[in-house]
Amino acid sequence: DAGITQSPRHKVTETGTPVTLRCHQTENHRYMYWYRQDPGHGLRLIHYSYGVKDTDKGEVSDGYSVSRSKTEDFLLTLESATSSQTSVYFCAISGKERGDFTDTQYFGPGTRLTVL
Amino acid sequence: GESVGLHLPTLSVQEGDNSIINCAYSNSASDYFIWYKQESGKGPQFIIDIRSNMDKRQGQRVTVLLNKTVKHLSLQIAATQPGDSAVYFCAAGGGATNKLIFGTGTLLAVQP
Numbered sequence: 204d205a206g207i208t209q210s211p212r213h214k215v216t217e218t219g220t221p222v223t224l225r226c227h228q229t230e231n232h233r234y235m236y237w238y239r240q241d242p243g244h245g246l247r248l249i250h251y252s253y254g255v256k257d258t259d260k261g262e263v264s265d266g267y268s269v270s271r272s273k274t275e276d277f278l279l280t281l282e283s284a285t286s287s288q289t290s291v292y293f294c295a296i297s298g299k300e301r302g303d304f305t306d307t308q309y310f311g312p313g314t315r316l317t318v319l
Numbered sequence: 320g321e322s323v324g325l326h327l328p329t330l331s332v333q334e335g336d337n338s339i340i341n342c343a344y345s346n347s348a349s350d351y352f353i354w355y356k357q358e359s360g361k362g363p364q365f366i367i368d369i370r371s372n373m374d375k376r377q378g379q380r381v382t383v384l385l386n387k388t389v390k391h392l393s394l395q396i397a398a399t400q401p402g403d404s405a406v407y408f409c410a411a412g413g414g415a416t417n418k419l420i421f422g423t424g425t426l427l428a429v430q431p
Contacts, residue, residue, distance in 0.1 A: 207362075245408065245421030246363070261418065293362050307353060308410075308419060310362035 206230040207311035215317045222281040226294030233298035235277040239290040284318040331428045338396040342409035350413035354394045357406045404429045
């Protein structure tokens, strides 16, 4: 998984509770991404980061926030989890080959989140 | 909006045969394309990529073909093996958006 870990790997939580997912990389890639994967949909971008403290929204950012205080860590927070946020969440990294967004994205193993 | 789609949701092939997985994209400004393989319970794994200045690129047992005229790309897997059974995604990037747009995936089932 290209030096990417995600934690936790599985989580069950209740509606209304806050949840934080962590992505950690050891590859020193500049860009980091959070995606969600749901049946019938391709991977959809939630948020991404182009450097420490530099983040931006993706196509499905409502209800999510992110933070990146160190190059190696990118956190995804669900402030108040809802059942519609039940999904598999993937972190990805890129930026080491060409240094731009068209670099290959390498994915972590995923976190399966269930919101009851 | 932009989309990346796959012609067939499921492809069943015999072990040893060649497999062809197709993908269409909508943004003519896309200039970077990737194929990923995803096994059950795992994250997408990079297979091969191609940029718009190329029509064909080969890897180990895999070939990607790009037809920019009809906005179509394909992944060819030679001598398909049981270990190739997985979902395959294409993704397109570049152009007006600097983010990848992913297809929904094709399930490749290899029959022994």
